[in-house]
Amino acid sequence: MAFRKFVLVLLLISAFENGGCSPQQKSQSEHPKTNSLAVTDLAGREVIIPQPVERIVLMRSLCLYELATVLGDETGSRLVGWDSSLKTGDRDAYDKFVERFPELAQVTELGDVLKDAVSAEAVLGLKPDLVIMNTYMRQRKSIGVERLEAAGVPILYLEFDDPFRDPQRSIRLLGKVLGRQQRADEAADWVDAQLDEVLGHEFPEDKPSIYMEAGTYGASQYGNTFGRTQQGAVSNWASVLDQLPCRNVADGAVSGMYGLGVIRPEYLLTSDPEIVVVTGAHWTSFPDSLRLGYLAEEKPAQAALQAYSNREGWSELNAVKHRKVYGLHTRFGSHITSFAAAQQLAKWIDPEKFAHLNPLDSLREFHEEFLPIEFSGTWIVQSNDE
Helix, strand or coil, rough: HHHHHHHHHHHHHHHHHHHCCCCCHHHHCCCCEEEEEEEECCCCCEEEECCCCCCEECHHHHHHHHHHHHHHHHHHHHHHHHHHHHHCCCCCCCCCHHCCCCHHHHCCECCCCCCCCCHHHHHCCCCCCCCEEHHHHHEEEEEHHHHHHHHHCCEEECCCCCCCCCHHHHHHHHHHCCHHHHHHHHHHHHHHHHHHHCCCCCCCCCEEEEEEEECCCCCCCCCCEECCCCCCCCCCHHHHHHHHEEEECCCCEEEEEEEEECHHHHHHHHHCCCCEEEEEEECCCCCCCCCCCCCCCCCHHHHHHHHHHCCCHHHHHHHCCCCCEEEEEEEHCCCCCHHHHHHHHHHCCCCCCCCCCHHHHHHHHHHHHHHCCCCCCCCCCCCCCC
């Protein structure tokens, strides 16, 4: 009897060592990746991505607009890591998404890839199925990004250089990778149709001049405007203006990384723009900025915008004289909601031709159809009633 008990114990030990597993091992193999998908990302790389994608690292959290468009109600359940750009550069959107998906407040916050502060080890520790980046991150040749690529992590590059086309390309790619192709295509087609309301028209040769400034610092200090890169390319708001019937006064006057730079006040006053547009958001580090977004109120935004007209020399600008100083949410310049920028700028440029457009209604409809959060707040403002 003792011998038989001894043999039984040996068999149980053997079964545990060879066929059993620890609780940790079980959790790791709970959802084995049995399939993979080969796609070409927007950096032109072929990427093999395990399926299904359940653990996502979003290296630029400002791109939550695009990811949420594709994932809808699953936005909060698949993210395991992101940077702080949404929290610091668009706080209203961060708060709105966290209110809808409380689990987002617990998502691991990673370093800023633009400051080369990404720890490849921290990203790898999250065991992501997919890491989402933007093409400009690769162009900067970040050491952290290079380490991630060398480690074989599935990285998918999206692109946003052309705000009227790239966001749609990006969400179509995300839809393919995340098993949401139909939803992504429907959203992209909807946005294309909204843009066609403006871009589908022939524009007159006589184009008004526009000065656009990031309202990060408020009226007391000139913020960045949008010109060309050292290579002569346009992106972000410079690309928006380049495709609309207007003349960007910063084109040829400002050059720098991403096309950003501060215009010389003397040059601006001499250029005498017919329209001035200040971009706004909730930048947490800049309390004097023009605040626009989900939680912004119209009267404080109007007051902040009005202060720009009081800058030295601005009272002589045509834009100020004719009450054509406006505010637009800054994310319209590089994300899936760029249709709102196209429609509103078109109305300011040619009020009669584009009188039928209502960009706020379009933005509200986009939220109702494709975003998992409700539309609210102040996104477009003018300093004085016309």
